Amino acid sequence: MQVRLLRAAGHRVDLHRPGPLLRPGVRSVPVPLRQVRVALPFTPPPADIVHAQTTGPIGITGFRAAAAWRVPLVVTWHTDLLAYADLFAEIPIGAAWCALRLEVGWSAREYLELTRPGRVRRLRLESLGRAMFARMAVAVAPSAKTAAGFAAFSPAASIRVLPTPVATVHPPSPPAPSSPPLLPPLPGPARRDVVLSVGRGTAEKNPELLLQAFARVRAARPGARLVLVGVQQQRRRLLRRIAALGLGGHVEVHPPVPHEQVTGFYRAAGVLAFTSTTDTQSLVLAEAEAAGLPVVVVDRGLMTRPGETGGARFACDPAPDALASALLRMLDDDTLRAATIRDGLAAAAAYTPEVFLNRLLAIYELALSVRARSS
CATH class of the missing domain: 3.40.50.2000 (Glycogen Phosphorylase B;)
Known part of the structure; x- marks a missing residue:
């Protein structure tokens, strides 16, 4: 929806997201037992603003591109990495990969701390979070709860709350024939x-x-x-x-x-x-x-x-x-x-699409002004 609204308002948007392995675009591979895909390396064309919606491979490519192009980086923080770290093995693995790609300068001992559940791992993830937030012009939180959680990263970026809008509600339709209900329908x-x-x-x-x-x-x-x-x-x-x-x-x-x-x-x-x-x-x-x-x-x-x-x-x-x-x-x-x-x-x-778009454009204006002041 975000891309569609921006394009309808006359803005050029290059969207990079995981696609099929054998087709043009951002090629990716599925993660076994997960409903996600991991993007392979790619080179995006230059832009005036980079807006990353993930801290996965595509998002980190955005981090690096924004630094190389010297343009502002906006990041929407969709996932509570601290809460998920002890539940999903890919979180510490992905954190180690992010640290390498962002060249945060950790020692071997510091990388190994990601393998230790609990407080040790959390402190190392907070260190990575601080390195990420230091590279952002604006950090976008989809809720006030998430924005409050940014305190763990001592964010240098400006913080804005911008909930993701929902798509238009469609007329009701029955469940897919391939997944019939286990119980008879209710009146x-x-x-x-x-x-x-x-x-x-x-x-x-x-x-x-x-x-x-x-x-x-x-x-x-x-x-x-x-x-x-x-x-x-x-x-x-x-x-x-x-x-x-x-x-x-x-x-x-x-x-x-x-x-x-x-x-x-x-x-x-x-x-x-x-x-x-x-x-x-x-x-x-x-x-x-x-x-x-x-x-x-x-x-x-x-x-x-x-x-x-x-x-x-x-x-x-x-x-x-x-x-x-x-x-x-x-x-x-x-x-x-x-x-x-x-x-x-x-x-x-x-919370109409117009409200969302106006707030998003205000965030981009803020990001541009932050970059201009730091130049």
Whole structure:
């Protein structure tokens, strides 16, 4: 969306993203057991501003290009690397690669610190973060929560909060024929018994909390159903936990589906349960609200909506009893539901593509002025 808006406004944009290995463009290879691709080395054409959306290979190419061209670097920080470091092996491996490419001057001992979980690894990642932020003109955070987390890097860059906008909500469509529901369809009024989760089923999304809470929801409402959409990695482990908790036959597990089909799931549910505490923004929340689905979050850092209108999102502590109580209240309390839906729709309507574009252009103007002052 960002590229389309900039081009529609008359700006030239060169977009570099991972593409097929055997086609022109940024060639890349898939990462086994991950839904990502790693770009191979490439040489981008010169630009007036470099905006990196990742700290992976393409993003680091942007870091190096901005320095070589002596143009401002803007970076949107989408992933909480500190939170993910002990969960994904590719984070410390990627950090070592970034340090090499950015020539931060670490010793062999300092590189080895990335192999030590906990505080030692975190301090080394913070050191890398400081080196990255020192090269930025502006660091963009998709939420105020993420911006607050930048303090760990003692950022020299200017900080701006700019949530990523969501795409236009599409009309509902049924799930893909290749992934039929495990339970029979519910009639319309019964949607108030459906708890929805959209996202990976891996540890950083906290599926155990969701399952434990849903077991309590079902004890209070025996007809309740849990629908999980987007589960690919660790699917078997998740199914084993569902069975162990006695939830078999009450939980649907769907793989990732096309975006336009996700809207159908939003409109067929009674509440969206969001149990991650490591997300920097989560577009899922804004998408659900734009579709008129109330959400419950366990991360109070994500209570502020991108549109910044109306009340805060409904939040609870990240504990099974607290989440179950919050979900039941959202399903049962008509006044709370109406207010939550109204505020979500108002926020989605207020955060238009034009608002996003104007704020983005202001960030680019700031980056150019920062570079001019430092020259």
